[in-house]
């Protein structure tokens with residue numbers, strides 16, 4: 001039997017009556033004898049694992065989960081959520097994410113990178129809070145905002161920076177660029193540029209973990225997949241289809257919505273009928289949790305529960321992390337739409353500054369120890385730039401490597417030459 005999860009009671013959040021929305025469910029149960037009649041179209045509920053069964057228990061907030069785990073963490077210092085070792089690891093990962101992205105901005109404006117580059121500044125607590133709890137065999141699926149997810153999962157800074165520079169030493173040999181980080185070795189199975197595109201891929205990865213365990217009997221436990229995506233993406237159909245499949249097949253996946261309140265220049269509150277994304281979990285029969293995504297310790301506690309549920313075979317969880325991006329949508333965005341007061345509000349809640357304060361105030365680490373980490377990371381990031389700069393560009397012969405569609409008739413003409421070499425092609429008059 002699996003151990004009971006703190007989320008078993010979090011699912012009951014759906015029971016909170018919403019007096020603004022009229023109930024469409026009749027108070028008396030309707031007979032299920034005649035399914036052809038719409039008013040009588042009521043089915044008996046499918047049996048669900050006890051952890052996802054919806055009952056009317058008292059509402060449990062994330063803060064209660066945190067408190068509950070706080071008392072379990074250490075008997076010597078019962079108020080702390082992390083050990084020194086964990087704290088230093090988390091701090092280092094968040095500083096790496098931030099410094100790496102700041103360096104990307106510099107390199108982009110110096111013309112070292114091409115195409116769109118989307119930075120993750122401000123959202124570090126989500127990547128670190130979740131990914132640092134994973135094992136190597138677990139998978140991460142990201143979006144175009146994918147550098148930091150890759151770094152948290154262990155892809156070396158050199159490989160990510162080189163990929164951004166379009167060099168052969170990049171994790172995709174320079175063929176992916178900023179939006180397409182991938183590392184088979186680290187089970188980063190893609191940054192995806194089309195929004196929502198990664199969610200079915202993540203669902204497929206989770207299905208394959210379950211299949212390997214249950215059908216092929218290859219492992220004793222299920223590897224977990226984390227699917228990261230944004231608030232705007234959560235209005236996309238693929239999200240709903242995958243919630244359905246993941247719940248139906250009880251897949252070992254966590255859907256992590258990074259709700260930074262904006263989808264390019266569209267406010268989440270203007271674009272979404274019910275802005276509380278976490279509520280969509282219980283609608284599909286899985287727990288839905290909302291957590292402060294600027295607080296890495298809270299994110300981490302929620303992540304522990306969600307990843308633990310997935311690993312124990314208790315199925316998927318939807319976690320909405322309320323966060324904020326400190327820069328424009330991409331480095332090409334002048335970021336003029338968002339209210340300066342809103343930006344200032346979230347800047348004051350910088351997750352790295354908050355963690356630093358927590359660690360120093362609670363004597364988990366000294367200022368000198370944290371400064372030493374910052375210095376070490378500066379060197380790692382500097383080194384990644386020097387490495388990327390010194391690496392070579394891919395040879396022309398690499399152009400069609402990893403292209404799985406038959407290049408004949410697409411990139412290559414009937415004469416065996418690249419179509420782009422035909423001067424008429426570039427004039428726009430070639431017969432394609």
Ligand SMILES: Cc1ncc(C[n+]2csc(CCOP(=O)(O)OP(=O)(O)O)c2C)c(N)n1
Nearest residue numbers: 145193194195230231232233260262263264
């Ligand atoms: C299928 C598809 N439609 C439209 C776009 C253009 N687009 C790029 S980013 C974006 C907004 C996504 O916002 P959100 O999911 O909140 O992620 P964030 O950028 O805030 O991390 C859109 C619509 C796209 N990339 N893919």
Ligand SMILES: [Mg+2]
Nearest residue numbers: 230231262263
């Ligand atoms: Mg967003």
